[in-house]
Amino acid sequence: MNEHSNKWIGQRTIRPDGADKVTGRAAFGADTTMPGMIWGKVLRSPHAHARIRSIDTSKAESLPGVKAVVTARDIVNFTTDKPFILGIQDMRWMCRNVMAREKVLFHGHPVAAVAAATEEIAAEACKMISVEYEVLPWVIEIEDAIKPDAPILHEFNKLDGKPSNITGKLEHKLGDIAAGFAQAEVIVERSFKTRPVHQGYIEPHACLVSVASDDKTTIWSSSQGQFMVRAMTALLTGLTQSDIRAIPAEIGGGFGGKTIVYLEPLATMLSKKSGRPVKMVMSREEVMRASGPTSGSSSTVKIGATKDGRIVAAHGIYYLQAGALPGSPIRGAAGCSFAPYDIPNVLSQGFDVVSNRSKVVAYRAPGAPIGAYAVECVMDELAVALKMDPLELRLKNAAKQGTKAAHGPVYPRIGFVETLEAARAHPHYKAPLGKHHGRGVASGFWFNAGGESSAQVNITEDGNVVVMTGHPDIGGSRAAIANIAAELIGIDYKSVSVLIGDTATIGYSNMTGGSRVLFASAMVVTQSAEKVITILRARAAKIWNIDPDAVTWEDGAARPAGDNAGKFAPLTLAEIAAKATETGGPIGAGVQLNTTGAEGGFATHICDVEVDVDLGIVRVLRYTAFQDVGKAVHPSYVEGQMQGGVAQGIGWALNEEYIYNRNGQVDNAGFLDYRMPVCSDLPMLDAVMIEIPNPKHPQGVRGVGEVPLVPVMAAIANAIHDALGIRFYSLPMSPPKVLEALDLPRAAE
Amino acid sequence: MTDIRYLAPRTLDEAVGAFAAAAGAARILAGGTDLLVQMKAGTVSPGLIVDIKKIAEMTTIEETADGGFCIGAAVSGAVLGEHPRFGKVWPGVLEAVNLIGSTQVQGRATAGGNLCNGSPAGDSVPAMIAAGAIVTVQGPKGRRQMSVEAVPAGPGRTNFAPGEILVAFTLPPRPKGSGDAYLRMIPRTEMDIAVVGCGVSLTLEKGICTAARVALGAVAPTVLLVEAAAKALVGTKLDAADLDTAAAACSASCRPIDDKRGTIAYRTKVAGVLLKRTAAIAADRAGKV
Numbered sequence A: 001m002n003e004h005s006n007k008w009i010g011q012r013t014i015r016p017d018g019a020d021k022v023t024g025r026a027a028f029g030a031d032t033t034m035p036g037m038i039w040g041k042v043l044r045s046p047h048a049h050a051r052i053r054s055i056d057t058s059k060a061e062s063l064p065g066v067k068a069v070v071t072a073r074d075i076v077n078f079t080t081d082k083p084f085i086l087g088i089q090d091m092r093w094m095c096r097n098v099m100a101r102e103k104v105l106f107h108g109h110p111v112a113a114v115a116a117a118t119e120e121i122a123a124e125a126c127k128m129i130s131v132e133y134e135v136l137p138w139v140i141e142i143e144d145a146i147k148p149d150a151p152i153l154h155e156f157n158k159l160d161g162k163p164s165n166i167t168g169k170l171e172h173k174l175g176d177i178a179a180g181f182a183q184a185e186v187i188v189e190r191s192f193k194t195r196p197v198h199q200g201y202i203e204p205h206a207c208l209v210s211v212a213s214d215d216k217t218t219i220w221s222s223s224q225g226q227f228m229v230r231a232m233t234a235l236l237t238g239l240t241q242s243d244i245r246a247i248p249a250e251i252g253g254g255f256g257g258k259t260i261v262y263l264e265p266l267a268t269m270l271s272k273k274s275g276r277p278v279k280m281v282m283s284r285e286e287v288m289r290a291s292g293p294t295s296g297s298s299s300t301v302k303i304g305a306t307k308d309g310r311i312v313a314a315h316g317i318y319y320l321q322a323g324a325l326p327g328s329p330i331r332g333a334a335g336c337s338f339a340p341y342d343i344p345n346v347l348s349q350g351f352d353v354v355s356n357r358s359k360v361v362a363y364r365a366p367g368a369p370i371g372a373y374a375v376e377c378v379m380d381e382l383a384v385a386l387k388m389d390p391l392e393l394r395l396k397n398a399a400k401q402g403t404k405a406a407h408g409p410v411y412p413r414i415g416f417v418e419t420l421e422a423a424r425a426h427p428h429y430k431a432p433l434g435k436h437h438g439r440g441v442a443s444g445f446w447f448n449a450g451g452e453s454s455a456q457v458n459i460t461e462d463g464n465v466v467v468m469t470g471h472p473d474i475g476g477s478r479a480a481i482a483n484i485a486a487e488l489i490g491i492d493y494k495s496v497s498v499l500i501g502d503t504a505t506i507g508y509s510n511m512t513g514g515s516r517v518l519f520a521s522a523m524v525v526t527q528s529a530e531k532v533i534t535i536l537r538a539r540a541a542k543i544w545n546i547d548p549d550a551v552t553w554e555d556g557a558a559r560p561a562g563d564n565a566g567k568f569a570p571l572t573l574a575e576i577a578a579k580a581t582e583t584g585g586p587i588g589a590g591v592q593l594n595t596t597g598a599e600g601g602f603a604t605h606i607c608d609v610e611v612d613v614d615l616g617i618v619r620v621l622r623y624t625a626f627q628d629v630g631k632a633v634h635p636s637y638v639e640g641q642m643q644g645g646v647a648q649g650i651g652w653a654l655n656e657e658y659i660y661n662r663n664g665q666v667d668n669a670g671f672l673d674y675r676m677p678v679c680s681d682l683p684m685l686d687a688v689m690i691e692i693p694n695p696k697h698p699q700g701v702r703g704v705g706e707v708p709l710v711p712v713m714a715a716i717a718n719a720i721h722d723a724l725g726i727r728f729y730s731l732p733m734s735p736p737k738v739l740e741a742l743d744l745p746r747a748a749e
Numbered sequence B: 001m002t003d004i005r006y007l008a009p010r011t012l013d014e015a016v017g018a019f020a021a022a023a024g025a026a027r028i029l030a031g032g033t034d035l036l037v038q039m040k041a042g043t044v045s046p047g048l049i050v051d052i053k054k055i056a057e058m059t060t061i062e063e064t065a066d067g068g069f070c071i072g073a074a075v076s077g078a079v080l081g082e083h084p085r086f087g088k089v090w091p092g093v094l095e096a097v098n099l100i101g102s103t104q105v106q107g108r109a110t111a112g113g114n115l116c117n118g119s120p121a122g123d124s125v126p127a128m129i130a131a132g133a134i135v136t137v138q139g140p141k142g143r144r145q146m147s148v149e150a151v152p153a154g155p156g157r158t159n160f161a162p163g164e165i166l167v168a169f170t171l172p173p174r175p176k177g178s179g180d181a182y183l184r185m186i187p188r189t190e191m192d193i194a195v196v197g198c199g200v201s202l203t204l205e206k207g208i209c210t211a212a213r214v215a216l217g218a219v220a221p222t223v224l225l226v227e228a229a230a231k232a233l234v235g236t237k238l239d240a241a242d243l244d245t246a247a248a249a250c251s252a253s254c255r256p257i258d259d260k261r262g263t264i265a266y267r268t269k270v271a272g273v274l275l276k277r278t279a280a281i282a283a284d285r286a287g288k289v
């Protein structure tokens, strides 16, 4: 890509979905209705852990207005002895998550679902379903779940031959840590705890499903992947994928939390049984009790360095809550935590632990913030012990092109050093601080991802462009894709319309997740646009009766080149489009790829806090995020991703947590007591984009959406330490915890 | 599925009549910012709703001849905020009422609803108690008056007799040199519920505190009038040591619970911290130099 020819790439164009969103026209998951539509509701477990002895739905079924009832009997059973993997999910756990089978595993676990003429009748009918439970002892916290005498969730899961709640392990190894620590002159080892936090998307899960009598099924739902919805629903209901058309709604936030299905298979079976379209919408309470969150964790990190600040060994142990069914993001925690550094000896271990909580699901760089929180806090202590500036310590050990990372790759050109240098040179790093103020820094890494994507680029008869891709747009990807298409074809941004296809109108495309969407869709759109340009040149050649190779495409028009240069007036896109029928038919091209080359993303953050030392309240005063963003195709949405990630991290660091009561139930299942930050809690979050183009991508794109959450909790913890001289080893650093810590040394005096 | 009847009477007598006749199955609707939320959550399901917003007496703010105020129970926070004089005389009461919710919530929410909802964390209640406000209630047996602190009976409960409706708050005239203030501790900066709330009203004469009232929210099953703290302030110059004594009295009066919103230790300590900060603002408004 010629840097100087950029007319649209890098521009802050108006997002195509903007007007609909600000005027309320945009249709989200709950906005679709159909004639004859009825309502579905879920009956949920009142117990944290119980065996289901029997379910009697007869009374509910006889209530006037009730059209169908489903239980686990209506959902395909994937037996526990054989893994069945779809993406990163195992259908054994998915089938048990959407509907409890042998046991209820958490308070709020679906047990049955009812469809009825109204929501009220459906709710009433749920109360009339009688379930006989054998209540079992339950366990919530990691420490309790891994005790030898802990209540076991899944008897079939064995560790060292014994039933265990540890359901997975992972290890990354580089060099020999024993030898590494033997060389170390300074070693810091600390243990950390984090709480589960919810993705906090504003739009609750919602869907409308219509199954016709021939099984042809249409699903309208809000998700991070219509193809995921199709595949999971097909597997869980026994329908074939070709019978299901999954239509993506606009999505009101996902952050990873909409990468699995909850309602779609239930609504499908209710619709199949009743013959009516069925709509289901979760309440906020249901969202909080039974969807998301990400893992709580218990970690220990040990880092050793020589006196000159060279890190020689690092060991991380990360226990992550999976919730009730296996599958926590240990790969993100163990894989990303040491990834910013060039360390010769690394051992990074992850353990997946089940307990009687709702099943975790991806949340923005799943696992990575948990690992980074521990590692980056230890790095801060190490800097103090070495009497080094914390950015200097990181610079001294920063991963670069050629560094071998413990999780596998040898890095190509990456921009981590640049984020550190930019932070060190930024006025924020030197700005004066007031009383009870403190400054902290932290860094972070996220893998990013490529994967399957499809695109179709069509030229309309009037010479405009329609681009279709297959990924729900959560972060402004339609605007960025339009920038790229306008740039490549050489036309005005307004001539490009970008749409998101459904599963019947565009080829398979993997989910919007892993920071992959622009990386992957830019590749397929670029290749499709190149094919279209080739066709356009051929059409012009035909009109001029010259060789296609003698035609160039520049500024949105075909021009004769070489010997023919100047012989014919240029043919614009509109002129060629008008003659499409005579010159060979409709003009368009599509490309489907499994994309590769999504290189990792790195960030360094600076955070200033102020502590109200009498109330224990921590306020973030100033925040600057530095990130290697590859190429910012649409800078506003890159900055938006950076700011959004930081805002979520501030919530995670300071107030957000799942609080369980004595009965194993979430006690704060709503936004009043699950305290996400509000606007007035945040300062302006400054985003400094550093553009080190990804050499493996046509526009230089790297994923940008996830890494901004990774460093935040440590940056804040380190800033609080700078303000108070007190280290916090658990999240959230909420007012009662901060005040208690402040009172400790005083009490001792 | 149950039917709900809705009435919006024009007179208080009609309202009391309908409310009393429904004998417990009815709910009064002021702004509805508690009631509708509770109905949606399924925690209350009234058969009759009596909307009081069309009753003239309940929607007016009157400045009495002696310089006091009478505020109808259905006056919203936004309307109270627009009154030309009220906020100048009772800035602490007004800031407490205006803290409730957001701009949207302010358009509906009332101090009357805040009190009758019976939450120990209601923001306007400590400020009203500190102000020495009196409420007028009317029921099938006629009208009576009671102090605001006598209204709450426990979380979600009031000491009203069956069929009684809160009509208005009366705030006394202000002697020269008076000021009031309200502060709450919330982990966020807005849209949150008080972990501790503190209202202080006091009068200064030549730098000496001659009268004071202190109230604390969210530290006991009901909002507390803390007489010991007031006593510690009266007769002093509100020096640091005096404020410390009053703060200790506040902490000593707390009977909080450990819950998702705060620990016992935290609430107890914060009650004292807020007393000092609130008293300082009230004193400043009273003209302390």
Ligand SMILES: Cc1cc2nc3c(=O)[nH]c(=O)nc-3n(C[C@H](O)[C@H](O)[C@H](O)COP(=O)(O)OP(=O)(O)OC[C@H]3O[C@@H](n4cnc5c(N)ncnc54)[C@H](O)[C@@H]3O)c2cc1C
Pocket (backbone or CB within 6 Å): B027, B028, B029, B030, B031, B032, B033, B034, B035, B036, B037, B052, B073, B074, B099, B100, B101, B102, B105, B108, B109, B110, B111, B112, B113, B114, B115, B116, B117, B121, B122, B123, B124, B164, B165, B166, B167, B191, B192, B193, B194
């Ligand atoms: C988004 C949001 C934010 C909020 N933030 C806050 C906050 O920051 N601080 C806070 O304290 N509260 C807050 N609340 C709660 C609520 O807004 C307040 O308690 C408000 O003052 C209630 O007033 P209302 O007029 O809406 O009461 P309503 O909901 O109309 O009534 C509340 C209760 O009092 C009864 N009642 C009302 N008027 C009378 C009367 N005259 N006589 C007898 N009974 C009566 C009703 O029957 C009902 O039981 C918030 C609520 C929401 C939805």
